[in-house]
Amino acid sequence: MLGTGPRAAARQAAVLFVVAGLLALVGILNDPLHTGRLLVVAACDLSLALIGLLVPWRRFGRYGPAVLGLAGFGVLGLSTWSFGGVAAGTGPFLVLLYAWAALHFPRWILALFAIPATLAYLVPLILTGQPPLVLGSAGVLMPIALAVAFLIEAQARGLRDERDRLSRIEQWRAAMINTLAHDVRAPLSTVHLVLEDLQETATGPYVKMIAAALRQTARIARLADGLLDLHRIDSTGHLKLDRAPHAAHLLVKDALSYVREDADVRTDVDENLIVHVDKQRFEQILMNLISNALRYGREPVIVRFTRDATGDRLEVRDHGTGIPDHLRPRLFGQFAVGGEQGVGLGLWIVRQLAAAHGGQAAAEAREPGVAMVVTFPPPPGTPSDQQ
Known part of the structure; x- marks a missing residue:
């Protein structure tokens, strides 16, 4: 209707x-x-x-x-x-x-x-x-009816024009995302093949350097795939996840292999903690949070992964100056806090991926700094999940 x-x-x-x-x-x-x-x-x-x-x-x-x-x-x-x-x-x-x-x-x-x-x-x-x-009385009623109708028509026409403009912007944005994601893959595949060939004959310190480059090219490829998935989330509201049980400390360890070696990132993760997540999407969440903490906060950055009665809780805390109270509620919006160092999409991506898992993302004040917290529902079969 x-x-x-x-x-x-x-x-x-x-x-x-x-x-x-x-x-x-x-x-x-x-x-x-x-x-x-x-x-x-x-x-x-x-x-x-x-x-x-x-x-x-x-x-x-x-x-x-x-x-x-x-x-x-x-x-x-x-x-x-x-x-x-x-x-x-x-x-x-x-x-x-x-x-x-x-x-x-x-x-x-x-x-x-x-x-x-x-x-x-x-x-x-x-x-x-x-x-x-x-x-x-018709001389009063009919002019009033026409005047009301013309005002409503002008407002409705303006809203339709604005909707059409937003629709064109969305089509342009979708085309840009698809083009970017696809155009990144082709040259990246060539780079990856060249690095693999170099790895076979590399010696000395170059072995480590090439291995790091291969990890980063693989991550960029996954990010391109993730960009397409996130576009699907934005347009359809759905994202298919490949959820499986994983050791939390290994997930964090793998993700930290992409962080620069001189970064002071510390972890506090129970080695017995098993979480039910999509490994690739979890890596995107954690890397976005760590990158955000290193870019806008101060080291050390502390990564904690714990479980309580409500589910699993991932926390990435920096020791910077913190975030004003009025900004925290909108941090996870699209283009919310972009600036010279970014465009403001990282935390929005975190929120979308958390929601796809059935969880939430929020920012909590710390003294000093701020903690970005992502919660995940408890794994299937746990007592809290069965309640």
């Missing part, structure tokens, strides 16, 4: 006609002398509602449901006549019908509606012999 397009417009009109039909039936209680006329009005309103719901309006183009408005004005005229020329109820409904039209149709249709709307209002008053003062 909500939204735009011919189908939504027709369904919204159907709701209006249902309300009008029910009001006509209620009106019988107040005016039993005109029961037959009011039953006809109710039948017309409910018939229009069925037409609005059942007809495949998309076949008739964007402005097809406008005919429902024309029919609605006719029923309004019949309703005014049925009530003996009393327009106290039909006048406001005429404005409401105009407001509905303004949400879905351009100004030229609203202007064309002025003629049938005016006739629907005046003709029943004339037929029932209303005095000139009552007939003159």
Whole structure:
């Protein structure tokens, strides 16, 4: 029912006609002398509602449901006549019908509606012999209805234009992400093959250097895949995970192999802790948090991985100046705190990956510094998971 397009417009009109039909039936209680006329009005309103719901309006183009408005004005005229020329109820409904039209149709249709709307209002008053003062009320009602309709139409048009602009931006962003991710893989594969060939004949300190380069190229390749996955999260809300049990200390150890050797990163992880996560996604989470701590905070950076009754808790703490209270709630938003050293996507990626695991990400104040905390649900089969 909500939204735009011919189908939504027709369904919204159907709701209006249902309300009008029910009001006509209620009106019988107040005016039993005109029961037959009011039953006809109710039948017309409910018939229009069925037409609005059942007809495949998309076949008739964007402005097809406008005919429902024309029919609605006719029923309004019949309703005014049925009530003996009393327009106290039909006048406001005429404005409401105009407001509905303004949400879905351009100004030229609203202007064309002025003629049938005016006739629907005046003709029943004339037929029932209303005095000139009552007939003159059309000179007040119709300009007000048009003014309200034009204001609503302008606002709706502005919102549609903004939605179209955002849609174009999203299409451009999606194309950029796909291009970037795919274009990174091709040259990276060549670099990886060259490094593997060099590794076979390398000696001395070059063996270690090439091994480090191979690890980093493999990580960049995984990041490119992750970028595509994150685009899918943003567009569909779903990410397929390859979750399996892993020793937590080994996961942390593998991830830290990508950190520069001179970085002061310390760990506090129980060697007996087994966690149920996607290894690649967990590595992305941890590396983003450590990189963020090294870039914006101060060493040492402490990595803790613990378990309590609620699940597993990964904490990466730095010893910097901390983050103001008003910034912490929005740290994990897209482009939230980008600057000269980054674009503000790292923590957003962390939040998306945590959510894909069924967990959460948050920032907690420390003295000194700040702790980025990611929680994971307990592994299947644990007592806390079974509760």
